[in-house]
Amino acid sequence: MTRFHSLQNLPATVAKPGYDRDAAGIGIVHIGLGAFMRAHLAVYTDDALAAAGGDWRITAIGLRSRDAIDQLNDQNGLYTLLVRDAETAGRVIGSIADAIHAPSDPEAVLAALAAPSTRIVSITITEKGYGIDPATGGLDVNVPAIAADLASDLSAPQSAVGLIVAGLAQRRAEGTGPFTALSCDNLPENGHILKRLVLDFARRRDGDLADWIEANASFPATMVDRITPPQTEKTLADARALVGADDRAAIETEPFSQWVIEDDFCAGRPAWEKGGAVMVTDVRAYERMKLVMLNGTHSMLAYAGHVAGHKFVRETMADPDLKRLIDRHMRTAATTLDAVPGIDLDQHREALLARFANPTIDHPTYQIAMDGTQKMPTRIFDATLAAIDKGTDTQSFAFATAAWMAYVKGAIDGAYAIRDPREAELLSVARSAASPEALLNALFALPGFVPDALKSHDVFRKTVLLRLRVMLEDGMRAAITREAAA
Numbered sequence: 001m002t003r004f005h006s007l008q009n010l011p012a013t014v015a016k017p018g019y020d021r022d023a024a025g026i027g028i029v030h031i032g033l034g035a036f037m038r039a040h041l042a043v044y045t046d047d048a049l050a051a052a053g054g055d056w057r058i059t060a061i062g063l064r065s066r067d068a069i070d071q072l073n074d075q076n077g078l079y080t081l082l083v084r085d086a087e088t089a090g091r092v093i094g095s096i097a098d099a100i101h102a103p104s105d106p107e108a109v110l111a112a113l114a115a116p117s118t119r120i121v122s123i124t125i126t127e128k129g130y131g132i133d134p135a136t137g138g139l140d141v142n143v144p145a146i147a148a149d150l151a152s153d154l155s156a157p158q159s160a161v162g163l164i165v166a167g168l169a170q171r172r173a174e175g176t177g178p179f180t181a182l183s184c185d186n187l188p189e190n191g192h193i194l195k196r197l198v199l200d201f202a203r204r205r206d207g208d209l210a211d212w213i214e215a216n217a218s219f220p221a222t223m224v225d226r227i228t229p230p231q232t233e234k235t236l237a238d239a240r241a242l243v244g245a246d247d248r249a250a251i252e253t254e255p256f257s258q259w260v261i262e263d264d265f266c267a268g269r270p271a272w273e274k275g276g277a278v279m280v281t282d283v284r285a286y287e288r289m290k291l292v293m294l295n296g297t298h299s300m301l302a303y304a305g306h307v308a309g310h311k312f313v314r315e316t317m318a319d320p321d322l323k324r325l326i327d328r329h330m331r332t333a334a335t336t337l338d339a340v341p342g343i344d345l346d347q348h349r350e351a352l353l354a355r356f357a358n359p360t361i362d363h364p365t366y367q368i369a370m371d372g373t374q375k376m377p378t379r380i381f382d383a384t385l386a387a388i389d390k391g392t393d394t395q396s397f398a399f400a401t402a403a404w405m406a407y408v409k410g411a412i413d414g415a416y417a418i419r420d421p422r423e424a425e426l427l428s429v430a431r432s433a434a435s436p437e438a439l440l441n442a443l444f445a446l447p448g449f450v451p452d453a454l455k456s457h458d459v460f461r462k463t464v465l466l467r468l469r470v471m472l473e474d475g476m477r478a479a480i481t482r483e484a485a486a
């Protein structure tokens with residue numbers, strides 16, 4: 001079968017970009033060409049181009065694997081987005097113009113970042129891609145890519161922060177003007193974190209450059225939401241059947257999508273609101289809601305579900321006991337929130353439960369379980385401290401914390417890999433812990449992980465330990481059943 005590469009001869013059932021691709025110039029460089037970006041930012045940009053035009057197509061940069069880059073370039077940037085519900089709808093996205101593999105072609109990447117036409121550099125690199133020092137919240141100079149970039153002349157940056165600083169330095173030198181650096185990852189105040197890291201990096205090299213960036217560039221915060229499982233053989237087969245050609249860049253996702261953006265762009269932006277994005281002056285309430293209700297519950301069900309043998313999120317929702325815990329976790333998380341403008345938290349919870357239960361989405365619990373040391377603090381520990389502050393119940397958070405610990409312990413016999421940047425540390429702790437209590441103490445003592453106020457909270461520690469004991473001694477299944485009956 002021929003390779004998918006053009007919009008000609010597409011069946012009428014497949015929606016096409018509503019604009020002339022060749023007439024739209026490139027205005028965005030995106031770092032991190034994963035599935036999420038292709039189901040989210042690229043789609044909002046496709047809608048904005050169709051509704052309002054503008055030179056806002058995207059050059060996508062990949063920092064690691066070459067495959068996604070080659071696949072997209074072989075297809076002229078085109079790919080199918082499958083939106084899974086009772087029926088699967090297909091849509092071809094045209095907003096990505098081309099893709100560059102940073103390790104193979106650093107010059108092309110720097111040229112794209114420095115091009116006067118580039119006005120936004122957006123990023124989806126996951127929590128661990130930022131290089132945040134967990135103890136200080138500043139730049140972690142021990143992260144290998146950051147350390148290498150700091151020691152280099154920045155002619156071939158390896159880290160996203162290094163790329164942004166290199167791009168801005170060149171623009172300053174050439175008088176091109178700044179760009180907006182737009183973080184689209186699940187971190188609280190993601191834009192402000194990015195700003196801090198970029199300034200920290202720049203200041204270590206050149207104080208004047210840091211001052212220039214601070215005065216000129218902008219770093220809006222965003223809340224991003226769309227459940228996007230990894231591409232599978234079924235994705236490829238369904239895309240092939242829909243477009244009648246071999247589409248190796250196809251991605252599948254759910255119908256729901258949300259993007260709340262702090263409207264602070266120093267060099268213009270696409271009309272993303274035409275695709276449904278909400279532009280606000282303060283994203284914090286939305287970010288917190290998303291992190292503790294969706295992502296926090298995801299992490300809880302991922303650890304409990306993976307250890308109990310549930311492969312997909314929809315299976316955890318079909319397990320009546322676990323479903324009850326999922327509902328409880330969301331309710332508890334909601335009690336830690338202040339009012340979120342325009343959102344009814346009960347309705348929000350109902351909608352989340354329905355999304356998790358979507359029978360057509362194969363979202364692996366093991367995928368969500370990845371990078372727990374990066375996710376637990378923002379999704380679970382912060383919410384626990386807020387619950388303690390408000391005097392609300394912390395059992396759900398204790399259960400989630402214990403489930404993460406049981407997941408770590410469950411990896412020592414090689415049944416699965418933990419998949420975490422701190423994996424080696426976690427494994428050695430788990431191997432040497434002779435009892436549930438020793439395991440808890442050692443994991444709580446990891447530097448830069450559990451906040452001090454939580455470490456010293458005896459009631460929480462005991463609440464976790466009680467659950468961890470059941471999980472390790474009687475198994476996760478028994479722990480879920482017991483917890484649900486409580």
Ligand code: CS2
Pocket residue numbers: 186224225226227228294295298299367368369375
């Ligand atoms: C998930 C998120 O993998 C994970 O940790 O919690 O990727 C989640 O699916 C998205 O944030 C949904 O918007």
